[in-house]
Amino acid sequence: MEKVSSLSNSAAQGKIKLNIDHAIDFAPKPRSTRNYGITIKYYNDGKAEVAKRLDYQIHLKVNQFRDENKVWQLCFDKTDLFIDRHEPDFVGEQLASMGMGAIYPLKVDVNSRNEIFRGIVNHGEILNRWKQVAEKISDKYEGRYAELYLEKMEKKISDRFELEYALRADMFWNVFFHPQYLKYDGNLSHPGTMFFPVIAYKNVSFEGIQSVEPNYTDYGTFKVNFSSESELTEEQKIQMAQKGSLKMKLNAAFDLDQDGGLLKHARVDWNLYKKEKGEEISIKRIAFSAYEIESSIPATDQHLLIQEGNNGFPVEKKKGFWARVLG
Template sequence: MDISNKTIYYSGINALRLEWPAELSVKYGVLITFNEGEEDSNEVKYEVLVTRLKPGPEGQPLFQIERIGDVFINEILPDLVADRLAYAAGKVFYPLVITVDQNGGFQTVYNHAEILKRWQSVKNKILSDFEGSLVENYIEQMEKLLGNPDSIQIALLNDWFIQTFFKPLYKEYGQHRSSGSIYKFPIAKGFNVEGYITEEKLSGQTNSFGAIELLHNGIIKPLEDDLYIANRATGDYEGNYLLHPKYKRIISVVSDFSYGAPIISKVKVKITVIPKSGEEFDRDFQLDTNVTGVPVTEMVVIDGQTSRKGFWDRLLNK
């Protein structure tokens, strides 16, 4: 039976528990738009492969993130020297292995030693492709960053994919399927804010696409400090997470952020599963009740020249 024609009440009435099998990889497309609709808008696209690894020696939940292919800025490869240099140097971090907490939230970089070993080859490649004082200064700053695991940790707080995808979603949501948390995202960098105080609402049944829906609605929570009363930051956050009905892993995320202190900035983040070539959308989209998932043939092409229409509309039931 087509899952879109049947309402599924999934197990774990007021909680989410991730059941992503170890050594299973899922490919995602990432689209980040800065100041959409404005003159200074910019769009970044890339693909990642996320793999759930076996737990670490102390039982740490581990995930590996790999960048696949190129990063596109406004539909083209980076053309400014500074952008190309940053992209070339950033390759040293991948594959990146991170630890997450028991709720799925990003914790630490796990493979720091491997990153350090990769640096020499990445550095040699940079020196062969670039020249000038800008390059020398950039390498110096990178080596300071890489030598300190805490600095890498702080740098990844500005990674939109990690900070959107690896949030503590897997937890109890209370009797009425809702809870509240304070979440930080890269857009709110000021010292005068704690983050977005966020109401989280977990659906009690699958949507028409067959996915579990988790909705976030947040507003900036300023620090309770008299120094910031005259210039309090404001902003909103809205996130829509669609999760696999059986394994609870992310199928897609669409999040909108605004932050004003005092100039308003906006960011939109879209992350969605990309099926393997020749396969239906997430072919294991099947519940214990043997309700078969919806075959989705219209997918977004992250780095191609054209995109088939209809995938996002169908996925988000718009």
């Protein structure tokens, strides 16, 4: 199995190649793995200091079905949650971390546009894990807060469609499954919509322009950009507890593998601001980043293709992740 560094394919510069539909191909290698470090920073009132910070890791394993053309199974695990650079210590944080351990690993089947079309396919495994986690929570915590959390999670996890809907409020989920494998026009752009949960537990749609740069990057990736700017609606002002004339910008940048189109890195910057005397004054800002820590690509043989998913996960190297969290 070949280990792939973050600067592989440096000689792959040149004009990008799109498929017959003038789109980027999504065709990740079977049994390939990729580990991402995720960092989310929240800023308030234009301050440079971070008001809140979340760090965690996502471990992705790709499988491909032997008997279905252009169908992949993606298995995500989510680990190492840190809040403001420390392990969860408040009760609410600990409950969220334990709940995360029930939901993940999570498997979905996707097509050649990286679109989920069968929903969550290992819901039974999640239900079994939740039973064990719920018992641990009941043994460890007492009081109405823990009871309400268990009731809420039970409702969310027991219904597969409810759980899928809840994932739409996850930032990494929205970034990874943002539509990027669609037809681009002659200018390598098209109007698009990006969903990003800048309001707690609520996905927000951003209308904007998406484009792909004409040349591969120095490190062998497609570079896709998305930009949006709009005024805050009255409903959004209420949800954000804001008043007055406000605007918001969202800018996103994605690096996709030249070979296979799998997400390598992503950055999303959202800014809520007002204008005074011609100057933009930031009120709230969110900076999201997903960066590749490690990946591996095995030789592609027919015996590597699957008829059913498996649960194996690679052992990750944490050096890059911990350096960012603790450095």
